[in-house]
Amino acid sequence: GAGVSQTPSNKVTEKGKYVELRCDPISGHTALYWYRQSLGQGPEFLIYFQGTGAADDSGLPNDRFFAVRPEGSVSTLKIQRTERGDSAVYLCASSQIAGPSGANVLTFGAGSRLTVL
Amino acid sequence: DQQVKQNSPSLSVQEGRISILNCDYTNSMFDYFLWYKKYPAEGPTFLISISSIKDKNEDGRFTVFLNKSAKHLSLHIVPSQPGDSAVYFCAASARTSGTYKYIFGTGTRLKVLA
Numbered sequence: 240g241a242g243v244s245q246t247p248s249n250k251v252t253e254k255g256k257y258v259e260l261r262c263d264p265i266s267g268h269t270a271l272y273w274y275r276q277s278l279g280q281g282p283e284f285l286i287y288f289q290g291t292g293a294a295d296d297s298g299l300p301n302d303r304f305f306a307v308r309p310e311g312s313v314s315t316l317k318i319q320r321t322e323r324g325d326s327a328v329y330l331c332a333s334s335q336i337a338g339p340s341g342a343n344v345l346t347f348g349a350g351s352r353l354t355v356l
Numbered sequence: 357d358q359q360v361k362q363n364s365p366s367l368s369v370q371e372g373r374i375s376i377l378n379c380d381y382t383n384s385m386f387d388y389f390l391w392y393k394k395y396p397a398e399g400p401t402f403l404i405s406i407s408s409i410k411d412k413n414e415d416g417r418f419t420v421f422l423n424k425s426a427k428h429l430s431l432h433i434v435p436s437q438p439g440d441s442a443v444y445f446c447a448a449s450a451r452t453s454g455t456y457k458y459i460f461g462t463g464t465r466l467k468v469l470a
Contacts, residue, residue: 270456272458274460280462281360281460281461283460284460287457297457334456343388343449344402344405345390345402345458347399350399
């Protein structure tokens with residue numbers, strides 16, 4: 240697509256429920272990133288994929304968080320047993336990795352706002 | 357451990373004047389830097405980048421300066437316009453270490469006064 244698409248744009252759920260957030264990256268972009276942004280903070284790195292595999296998942300806060308990208312395009316961030324502290328805007332970005340000396344710009348979606356009651 | 361810091365949470369500038377937004381980092385392995393602008397309810401939008409092999413990059417009204425010895429970069433906006441009012445984030449990665457993970461600062465809210 241023309242840009243990075245994230246669904247849903249807003250999600251309200253109850254504590255303890257399971258949530259899935261979807262990201263559809265720019266066509267042809269090999270890298271896909273998930274960030275989380277809380278009020279007044281910068282985007283906090285969660286995970287990034289190169290193709291289908293997670294290249295770095297060091298930002299996932301605990302084992303309740305999991306992300307997949309089975310065909311190297313669309314990705315789903317999955318949160319189990321949600322807690323109130325999970326409330327944030329979840330941002331997805333995609334990029335065409337141009338190597339260590341080329342441009343590597345992340346294009347972000349509008350985000351999915353998650354509210355856990 | 358905040359590896360990328362933006363120590364000024366907010367900045368107000370008169371229209372037509374220069375806006376200078378600062379960013380400091382602690383990891384000497386960072387070698388590629390990005391600046392983003394964010395409006396409310398939108399995702400961050402890319403502005404300008406700089407590689408550690410340069411000390412300056414310019415694109416229209418936006419110039420980024422990199423001081424590697426001080427681990428400091430700054431974004432200059434000249435002339436500032438009311439539409440520049442947004443939150444600005446710097447981000448850094450250590451690409452030559454084999455990672456394309458970006459660490460973001462906490463942001464600076466710029467307000468350009470008409």
